[in-house]
Amino acid sequence: MKISFLLQNAYGIGGTIRSTFNVASALAARHDVEIVSTIRSGEKPRLPLHRKVKLVNLIDQRAEKGADRDHPLLTQDSQYVPPVEAKGAHFSALTDQRVAEHLAQTDADVVVATRPGLVMYLAEFGQDRYLRIGQEHRIYGTHEPTIRAYQDASIPHLDAHTTVSEADANTHRERFPDVKTTIVCLPNGCPPSEVEPSDGSAKLVVAAGRLIPVKRYDLLVRAWETVAATRPDWKLRIYGRGPELAKLRTQIDTLGLNEAVTLMGAHSPIETEWAKGSIAAVTSREESFGMTIVEAMGCGVPVVATDCPHGPGEIITDGEDGLLVPVGDSDAIAKGLLKLIEDDELRRTMGAAARVSAQRYAPERIADAYLELIDSLGGPRTTTEEPAPAAAPAPRPVPLAKRLRRTVGRIVRPLRRRVAKPAEPPVKKVIKDIVVRKPLRPVASCRVDAHGDVLVSVERKGISGDKLSLTVTRRKEGKPVEVPLHAPADGKGPYTAVLKRAELRLGEGRWDLHVVRAEDKARRRVVSHLAEGRGLVDLEPLPGAPFTWWVPYPTVDGYLALRAWQRDAHAEARSLRAAGDAFTVEGTLHGAEFTADGDPVVLGTPRGEGASEVTVDVEVVDATTFRFTVPYERLRAARAGDEATTWDLALRTAADAKPIRVARLVGDIVDRNKTDLYPSVADVRPYFTVNSDLAVNLAAAPSS
Template identity: 45%
Template sequence: MHISFLIHNSFGFGGTIRATTNLANALVEQHDVEIVSVYRHRDSPAFPVHPHIRLRHLVDLRKGTPGYEGDLPESRRPAAVFPRNETQYPHYSRLTDQRIAQYLSTLTSDVIVGTRPGLNAHICLQAKRGPLRVGQEHLTFRNHARSLRLSLRRLYPQLDMLTTTTLADANTYRRRMMLPGVRIEAFPNPVPAPRSAPSGDREKVVVAAGRLVPSKRYDLLIRAFDRVRSVRPDWSLRIFGPGIAGGHGLQLQRLIEERGMEKHAFLMGAVAPLESEWLKAGLAASASDHESFGMTIVEAMRCGVPVVSTDCPLGPREIISDGVDGRLVPMGNEKALAQNLLELINSDELRQRMAEAARAASARYEPALVADRFADTCAQLTGRHGPSGTLRTVLHQTRGSVIGAAYGIKDAVKQRLN
């Protein structure tokens, strides 16, 4: 199959970019794969892309280069296709409307995959008939504003398949969205095994990773680790992720300094790939208030690092078996987070047992396994619809008529979304 991914910016950092790259790298072993990035702001992608993948961009934001397009008049006009209630709307414009439409009108792929709601909307509205239309949701249903859910309910019936990263979220979409004829499946984010073997001697370090944003609750983790270091001053905390120079990063640095933790807690900045840091870590921690999946949890486990995580919706509880390959603690509970970290820090035997269990359990996220199931599902759908775009057009028109009729019952729609 020829599979195309449409992504916001494949040259940056972030969980969606890592997940898309990992899946594409696995699929290209058996299929023809391309990644189409709406934006390009740097010369090389942050995450390694398989040399057989065609990586292209639609809008060049590299200032000082001959191809720079950030000052074109169309780039200053608001987008008409990308949904206004999507969080990335300020980054989209009439220029992206035009470029994405041009790309989708010439599409020759068997499968086109959108990687966020706004791009899924473009696929629903602008993709030519014929290719299988797949919309990925890397955020949870409840992460979306109610107005966006209403917009997507009108658009997503034009998809052939909608995918989520967790079973819980897939079930939510099945219950809360009226999408007759659209297959809804959960595909976890694929995470490769480490290229190097874990070191026999781990450092006395707790590692956390992700963007420095309030929802990751690094403030809670820092306060919890303040309790840890008062008992075990030989251990330290390293937080990896972009955003040190931003407002929240500065707040976290001030918190570290206010508590006199400069020798025990460190904001390390963005590092990609992070594998070498996981392989050195003794423990990992996640204090998030919500996770659509929890990719860094799987990355740590694949490197043989047990994770102490808050039991937040939705991902951690589907990844970690509490007490077997990691620990789940109540959200926002600083004391419980510190106690569980200390229990594993104080027991080399328990930590090692959980590390081995984490490495074994996380093998289910091997990219080849996820890619095979994704490709098999796409093949089933393309086989069911047949090679003719005419049949798919009829199905979409029929599906649209059903949804149009359903929208006459506005009160029922509002009640289901409350």
């Protein structure tokens, strides 16, 4: 049986894409499955897809080489999809044309449409020769009225329509009491997590999803003001991107929660980030299903979720594998979070129960439900039997002379072949010793252990050969550092390598990983499967000098890389708090020590000419902990005229000591300049540079 899923764009990372990829991959183990992406916006999908799933693209809109990016029909409105849906999904007259052509020509037995516009197309252009199934990934009453009207008109023309919650399936049945269309709940599929599950020890709460109004992240930030007042040692991370980003940034700045709440941006795969947390938070006004809830639970993280329509209450068993709190109540959200924060045993027990509960949504189970639905609809409508061959025409009589010639030929030809000498085989000269080996296509995952060592596991499928090694090479340098790559003892598991933090000296910068085969000197960059940084969240630097810190991460183009810092000494900025007239930094010193008579100071070195150096005293809290305050007036007095000025900050432990850069390097975050952000107060803004060093900028004075 051939099953075809219609997606708007298979090259994003949204929940509908994830759930479709998951179920399609599960079905591909037993059937012929394809995903038809209406729009192609990238080179390859950003989410993992089973190799047996065929990906078909209808409109190529890639930025540089998309064949359809200048097609005139792209600028013309769709005639079948209402403007609100068409605008949001980039549907146009060209999608009208291409989807209609595809639905007329497809050889699929079942076609599944995954969003309202595609449901409308399937109802309009679908054929009776295949089953037509629509999906609803939202809640019935939440669509814009025009979209709802078009969708309502389309559903009766389908064989089946699915929802992701039983409550929404009941609502649909009530709205369509007389239609023959089968309406059934088929929740989203979520595969078991491959990452090391959370152990519930990190003082970290994680939230993830699109930054849109319905998610109510503003409530979560407001609740965190209460949490931070009680437990300032706990932190909140919010992953995602969307139109609410600027509002959330302003809210965090206004509440002074910059050290407590971090906006992390989008991250894929998100499982590695769920596993870093000990609690997950979902504060939505409504959730049609709650894919993030299942993902977090699968990583062993209990979820505190608003009991909104419809998904959370069907996924979470309140008090057993998570907590449900009232919708729209920031105090209740804070209370639920604090309940798990304050009770270590309850948190761990719920996390273990959450992992078990998440197994209900394994893609294989959802795939079985799809097959049961297809069977209930009568199964495929096209036969798979080969047509019977047509009867062969009766042979014509062969003339006598022709029969005699054939007889003579059968006698003479074998005699001639016996006489002929066999050809001499060619003698191999140049290529006789060449052995053609399979190309290297290494794919690896990595994990940071309790010692800060990076454990790399390279999948067997992509490599071959006996003499293999893993190398790490600093960009723009080209001199690789080789690490042994060990074959599995059982001959079945992955190849492994260990990058030992205490032994391997990697200079500061970004390092790329390659697998090298000695026999033919093949060298291929390692593709990232999972880069797990959970072990870095609470890890501390090694004692002594030099200071060394590594953070593995996936690059934007999907390769496994390592960001390394190596410094003779390092001053870690653990916290930074800005007030109306100064900002204060508290930190720890690594690879150096304070002395009783050292008289330490922090130096602010100006960039460019004209401005003066700024010096502030350092308070030594203990042997390794320090605190300093930078008054804004001192910065204004040191700049040149009214020009904008930036100072780089370094700590000097004694008058004759070498300055030590103040930076924020410890932890699992690769680029602090993108996550650890602070507002401008009185025209002064402290910030972290691209190297995660601390600097401060004073804006230009306003012209009179």
